[in-house]
Amino acid sequence: MIELKHITKLYGSFKALDDINLTIKDGEIFGIVGQSGAGKSTLVRCINMLEPPTSGEVLINGKDMMKLSKGQLREERKKIGMIFQHFNLLSNRTVAGNVAFPLELSGVPKAEQKKRIDDILDVVGLTEYKNKYPAQLSGGQKQRVGIARAIVSNPDVLLSDEATSALDPETVKSILSLLRDINKKLGITIILITHQMEVIKEIAERVAVIEKGKIIEEGSVVDLFTNPQTETLKKFVGSVMSSDVPEQLSHMNITPEKKSDADQTVISLKFRGDVANEPIIANLIRQYNLDVSILYGSIDYIQNVSFGRLIIMIDGDEGNMNDALNHLKELPITSEVIGYVRSDN
Numbered sequence: 001m002i003e004l005k006h007i008t009k010l011y012g013s014f015k016a017l018d019d020i021n022l023t024i025k026d027g028e029i030f031g032i033v034g035q036s037g038a039g040k041s042t043l044v045r046c047i048n049m050l051e052p053p054t055s056g057e058v059l060i061n062g063k064d065m066m067k068l069s070k071g072q073l074r075e076e077r078k079k080i081g082m083i084f085q086h087f088n089l090l091s092n093r094t095v096a097g098n099v100a101f102p103l104e105l106s107g108v109p110k111a112e113q114k115k116r117i118d119d120i121l122d123v124v125g126l127t128e129y130k131n132k133y134p135a136q137l138s139g140g141q142k143q144r145v146g147i148a149r150a151i152v153s154n155p156d157v158l159l160s161d162e163a164t165s166a167l168d169p170e171t172v173k174s175i176l177s178l179l180r181d182i183n184k185k186l187g188i189t190i191i192l193i194t195h196q197m198e199v200i201k202e203i204a205e206r207v208a209v210i211e212k213g214k215i216i217e218e219g220s221v222v223d224l225f226t227n228p229q230t231e232t233l234k235k236f237v238g239s240v241m242s243s244d245v246p247e248q249l250s251h252m253n254i255t256p257e258k259k260s261d262a263d264q265t266v267i268s269l270k271f272r273g274d275v276a277n278e279p280i281i282a283n284l285i286r287q288y289n290l291d292v293s294i295l296y297g298s299i300d301y302i303q304n305v306s307f308g309r310l311i312i313m314i315d316g317d318e319g320n321m322n323d324a325l326n327h328l329k330e331l332p333i334t335s336e337v338i339g340y341v342r343s344d345n
């Protein structure tokens with residue numbers, strides 16, 4: 001378990017991290033998102049002490065990283081692998097030579113090095129590229145070398161700082177699926193820093209949003225993506241989930257105020273796939289005698305959970321309408337009146 005307690009990092013008088021508190025559980029994939037300059041890289045560098053915090057505690061399995069001697073810190077660091085956006089490979093070494101590097105540093109015997117390198121190149125699918133040089137590899141292959149080098153010493157934790165940011169979408173997918181395999185099969189905890197929301201949506205279980213050195217929102221990916229609280233997260237989520245009022249409806253002149261009793265009410269409904277079987281719309285029509293038109297519908301997937309979204313327009317007796325709105329509030333869905341539309345007549 002990794003616990004960050006009241007972490008603050010100052011560069012001169014500039015506060016890059018401001019009272020960060022975070023707990024990352026063993027075996028999870030934890031995402032950290034934020035805009036450029038938010039403090040993401042500084043935060044991960046505090047975890048492995050590449051950048052010691054100005055104050056606070058970094059506890060890894062209960063051990064306070066700030067209180068270790070240089071030698072102890074060197075030992076603890078072997079349990080934390082790291083991968084980078086630009087791979088940071090040694091260009092004058094082959095694939096096998098790059099992966100060997102951390103093993104050489106910790107004095108692993110040659111014969112064991114060979115075996116470990118072969119095993120790990122098999123895990124990342126680069127066995128055939130063993131004797132190639134970085135310049136002869138694609139970006140995705142280079143990142144596989146970076147991953148192999150990061151996990152060849154059997155770490156408990158893998159820190160990933162924008163590791164997929166320099167790759168094309170197809171390659172991103174294959175690297176994410178490799179990271180997921182490593183997490184599941186080898187049980188390595190992964191901390192993923194990224195500004196790519198699709199990365200978080202694809203593999204992270206929990207996520208923290210960082211802004212100006214502070215954590216402004218934190219929770220399960222499913223909860224935060226379906227119900228973001230801050231403007232920052234709403235903007236991030238908007239890039240991978242259907243937005244609040246879809247552009248397709250902009251021609252409808254939805255107004256926030258009701259202008260006349262004849263106006264129709266526009267309602268947004270959001271629900272998890274597992275309640276989609278309830279005849280919500282049919283009930284509005286049958287039970288409350290309302291006219292219902294469907295304006296918009298979409299389904300998003302976060303890992304294997306589906307999320308439906310419907311925007312409907314209802315019209316009918318005022319009392320029935322209020323009863324219907326109250327009824328919607330009792331269902332396991334999020335319903336919200338998003339405005340009114342002038343009726344044509």
Ligand SMILES: Nc1ncnc2c1ncn2[C@@H]1O[C@H](COP(=O)(O)OP(=O)(O)OP(=O)(O)O)[C@@H](O)[C@H]1O
Nearest residue numbers: 011014016034035036037038039040041042043195
């Ligand atoms: N060594 C340093 N000296 C002074 N200021 C620094 C140093 N490292 C980072 N900063 C500042 O701290 C803030 C956070 O930087 P950091 O690199 O953690 O951001 P980030 O969220 O990783 O951004 P990006 O998405 O662009 O990588 C920035 O304003 C940056 O200018």
Ligand SMILES: [Mg+2]
Nearest residue numbers: 040041042161
């Ligand atoms: Mg960064």
